[in-house]
Amino acid sequence: MLNKIIHVLENYRIHIKRKIELVLRVGEIPVSNLIESEVQLKIAKHRLTDKLSIPIVLGDGLKVAESMIKSSFKEEETTAFDETLLNLEGMECRWDQILPDQQQTKVVCLLLDASLEKDQRNVYKKVLAQMDEEFGKFENRQPIKSNNLKLDPNPTKVWEEMKIRLTSTSWMYFFKSWLKTNFGRIYLNLTSSGKQYLSQIEQLSHTFMLDGMINTVFTAEQKSIDRFIAYLDKMERDKKLIYGIHVTHASVMSCYVLDRRTTHSHFVDGTEGGYTSAAKMFKIKKEGPI
Structure with a gap:
């Protein structure tokens, strides 16, 4: 196997x-x-x-x-x-950029690694508690809200999806997917099953991962972000952790959809580089002195 x-x-x-x-x-x-x-x-x-x-x-x-x-x-x-x-059946990338609820709110991509393996549990517990204090509970800082989700009818989106999903160009696939995206906007907004799908997306979006280090995307006000960064800087100076962070204006989402009723997953990143920008900052710190 x-x-x-x-x-x-x-x-x-x-x-x-x-x-x-x-x-x-x-x-x-x-x-x-x-x-x-x-x-x-x-x-x-x-x-x-x-x-x-x-x-x-x-x-x-x-x-x-x-x-x-x-x-x-x-x-x-x-x-x-x-x-x-x-x-790659089910792979879709058709959503427009997803703006936070409030105009002043930012989207944050964070990568964070405890300096010592034995300290991971305590370090991550403290960091997550600080996030709850600054930004609210997990559901409150979620960047994906059903009322902010809009399909992007731009043909370029469908073309890029087709480029990855298929081995060669298929005009039938392109036009069929483009029509689905346009009719999908009506389906999502005017039908009960469409509205249910939108609400499930919020519940099935991957915005937090702990795989030995923390990877997360969340929303926050700039003043709270500044306080949180000051907290992380203090932990970093104390050799407790290393982090990389990227603050941007919106999030983006790619999806894996086998069944719109139950079987679908959604993977979230930030705009303007997102996790990649945070990773660059993290790598520089990891390779050099703090």
């Missing part, structure tokens, strides 16, 4: 390299190797919303495995691509 999974992922890697010149590194590290190296990997399940449960990971296991895969990865020739293995 593992070999089949790796083979499919390798196929996706080749497809993405051909389409957008992005190199995805694929590999696998047995958990037993991490245990032998005395690296922790603790996994729990957390109910983030009424409809979404996520894994919570403590320990440096995933980070160490990622580093090992990246360092040992060698890009091979792209001649072994198998089109029959490519299945």
